[in-house]
Amino acid sequence: MLPVACVGCGAPDRALCRACRCALDALPGRTRLVAGVRLDAAHEYDGLVRTLVLEWKLRGRVDIVSGLTRRTADLVRAALAAAPVGALVLRVPPSSRGHRRRGFDPVVTVLRRAGVRRARALRRVPVPQAGPGSDSGPAPDAGLGPARAGTDGRGQKERTAVERVAATVGSLVADGVADHDVVLVDDVVTTGVTMAEAVRAVRAAGGRVVRCVAVATVEV
Ligand SMILES: [Zn+2]
Incomplete structure (x- = not known):
C-alpha cells in the first residue's frame, strides 16, 4: 500500500480527512440561471472542490468524492420532487475526449446514488x-x-x-422527450455553454427543462 495523504490538507493516513470533509459540508451550494432555467449546483467549483473534482475525473478517485456525490444526488432528488410527475432525467454526455481518457462518467455515479435507475444521455452529434x-x-x-x-x-x-x-450549437440531440418535463444533470458547469446547448436540444425536441443540476459550478 502506498502512503495516503489528505488531498485537501496533506494530513497523513486519510484520503480526505475529517476536517476537510467537515469544511466541505459547511460550504454553501450555488444557484444560477442557464438559458433561463434554474441550475442547482452542490458546490462552487473552486479550491478544495476543484481539487476533488479533478482527482475524480482525471484519476478516477471515487474514494474521496462521497460528499460531493451525496449532495448532488440530494439535489437531483429535490429537482424530481419539485417537477411534475413523470419527469425524465437526462445526462449531459461527457466530451468524447474526456470519456476516452477516463473510461467512466461521474454523472452516472451521482444518478446511481440518487436512485435514478434509468437516465439516458443526450446524444452528441457532429456539428455541421x-x-x-x-x-x-x-x-x-x-x-x-x-x-x-x-x-x-x-x-x-x-x-x-x-x-x-x-x-x-447543434452538438447535442435529445431523444424521446417530446411533451416531457426534463431534469438535466452534468458534473461541472463553467461557461454554461454546454448546459445551454442541452437545454436548447430538449426544447428543440419538444420537451421542457424544469431544472438543471450539477456537482459544481463557477461563480458568475
Ligand atoms: Zn484534510
Missing part, C-alpha cells in the same frame, strides 16, 4: 462544418456562422465566447 475558406473568426452576430471550431484541436478554454457557442 462550414465550407472551405472559413477559417477566419466569426462575425460577432454570426451565431451559426463560419467558425465551427470543433475539430481544430484547440481546447474550449482557448476559444472566444462566440467561438464556443458557434462550436456547440
Whole structure:
C-alpha cells in the first residue's frame, strides 16, 4: 500500500480527512440561471472542490468524492420532487475526449446514488462544418456562422465566447422527450455553454427543462 495523504490538507493516513470533509459540508451550494432555467449546483467549483473534482475525473478517485456525490444526488432528488410527475432525467454526455481518457462518467455515479435507475444521455452529434475558406473568426452576430471550431484541436478554454457557442450549437440531440418535463444533470458547469446547448436540444425536441443540476459550478 502506498502512503495516503489528505488531498485537501496533506494530513497523513486519510484520503480526505475529517476536517476537510467537515469544511466541505459547511460550504454553501450555488444557484444560477442557464438559458433561463434554474441550475442547482452542490458546490462552487473552486479550491478544495476543484481539487476533488479533478482527482475524480482525471484519476478516477471515487474514494474521496462521497460528499460531493451525496449532495448532488440530494439535489437531483429535490429537482424530481419539485417537477411534475413523470419527469425524465437526462445526462449531459461527457466530451468524447474526456470519456476516452477516463473510461467512466461521474454523472452516472451521482444518478446511481440518487436512485435514478434509468437516465439516458443526450446524444452528441457532429456539428455541421462550414465550407472551405472559413477559417477566419466569426462575425460577432454570426451565431451559426463560419467558425465551427470543433475539430481544430484547440481546447474550449482557448476559444472566444462566440467561438464556443458557434462550436456547440447543434452538438447535442435529445431523444424521446417530446411533451416531457426534463431534469438535466452534468458534473461541472463553467461557461454554461454546454448546459445551454442541452437545454436548447430538449426544447428543440419538444420537451421542457424544469431544472438543471450539477456537482459544481463557477461563480458568475
Ligand atoms: Zn484534510
